Amino acid sequence: MESLVKEENTSAKKLRSALDGVHRAGVPGVFAEVRAGERIWRGAAGVADLETGRPVETGMRQRVGSITKTFVSAAVLRQVEEGRLGLDEPIGDHLPQLVPGDRGRAITVRMLLNHTSGLAEYLPYAFPSLKEFAPGSLDDNRFRQFRPAELIEMGVGAPATGEPGSTPGIYSNTNYLLLGELLEHLTGTPVEAHVFRAVIEPAGLANTGFPAGPRIEEPHSRMYEALFGAIDPPRDYSVYTMSWVMTGAGLVSTVGDLNRFYRKLLDGEIVSPSSLTEMQRLVPVIAQDGRRIDYGLGLYKTETPEGIFWGHDGTVWGAMTMAWAGADSGRQFAAAMNLVRWRKPDAEGTTHPIDDALATLKHQALCDPATDLCSAP
Structure with missing residues (x-):
């Protein structure tokens, strides 16, 4: 369940302890990969199935949620590099039937990528029971085949969250469904294949x-x-039709692939250096959980005592994933969990043991054991 490029050392033992801590705090199963140059640590703790006790393993597939947005953004930037698109072109020039009139002329491709379009999130309309924090819609939609256009219509038709281009932006999956339709329009290929x-x-x-x-x-x-x-008790949603959020959060991956992807992205092997600069041009955005984050184009920044890291996190029903990479340090961390939204509304203002355990794991994964920064967070 665990491997090291070199013999296990103190840092690896601390990672093992931190990973076990997330499981002990209440997550049924968690697995992760940490990279520091040529050194790789992988670990897993807990179970993949509460009924059978089947253990989680480090190479398992995971629905990675909104990490998908970095992949879609990279595909859009490659279209810009090929001269087929401009970041500051109005979306109405390409998809007037989906964003008509003055809004289509005011909202640019860049605004979709960095969530400053002012377009509302469609999820409360596609899953109406969410407004009451009730699960009925999750079960109703398990095998429903949504069309992107109908979900986009919900978001475009809802009250705007702000003027196009205004900040802070409001995180909205409507933006990335539109980007998926844009890629299909430009390439003539289904967006997933492209x-x-x-x-x-x-x-x-x-x-x-x-x-x-x-x-x-x-x-x-x-x-x-x-x-x-x-x-x-929490319900299993591992079997689920992902048409409700495909180009916003539909990808399946592994922690190893995610670390490989973000390393190549930051090293300029996915998009050009100038495109990466655009991806790292930040604006304030209000995330779905109310946090204020520094968001670029499908990519955002987190600052820790150990330095600056780039990446994304994401959830879908039942799964949570995160992936972070240091541009300078070369240190990387990707983790996957099989429980989400554990905090109850009456717990607002207090920390949950899972949150504390995840913070410890993230700190231990991203700190540099060659310095004194690996002390307690």
Whole structure:
């Protein structure tokens, strides 16, 4: 379940302890990969199936949620590099039927990428029970085949969250469904196939792709959704049709592939250096959980005592994933968990043991053991 390029040392033992801590805090199963140059640590703790006790393993597939946005953004930037698109072109020039009139002329491709379009999130309309923190819609939509256009219409038709280009932006999956439609319009190819050929395949990611149906065929964990305590005990949503969020959060990958992808991205092997500079041009954005984050084009920044790291995190029903990479240090961390939305509404203002344990794991994964920064967070 665990491997080291070199003999296990104190840092690896601390990583092992921190990973076990996330499991002890209440996550059924968690697995991770940490890279520091040529050194690689992998570990897993807990179970993939609460009924059978089947253990999680480090190579399992995971629904990676909004990490998908970095892949879609890279595909859009490659279209810019080929001269087929401009970041500051109005989306209405390309998709007037989806964003008509003055809004289509005011909202640019860049605004979709960095969530400053003012377009509302469609999820409360596609999953109406979420407004009451009730799970009915999650079960109703398990095998529903949404069309991107109908979801986009929900977001475009909802009250705007702000003027196009204003900050802070409001995080919205409507933006990335529109970018998926834009890529199809420009390439004449289904967006899932285009992202695979333009980004995933050149990056050498053998275990990453959009699912063909509601099931993940390769070894994976069950995925337990708590919906802030509304589903107790948490329910398995590992079998789920992902049409509700495909180019916003539909990818399946592994922690190893995610680390490989973000290393290649930051090293200029996915998009050009000038495109990467655009991806790292930040604006303030309000995330779905209310955090204020520094967001670029499908990529955002986190600052820790150990330095600056770039990447993304993401959730879908039952699964949470994160991936971070240091541009200078070369240190990387990707982790996957099979429980999400564990915090109950009445717990606001307090920390949950899982949150504390995840903070410890992230700190231990990203700190440099050659310095004194690996003390307690």
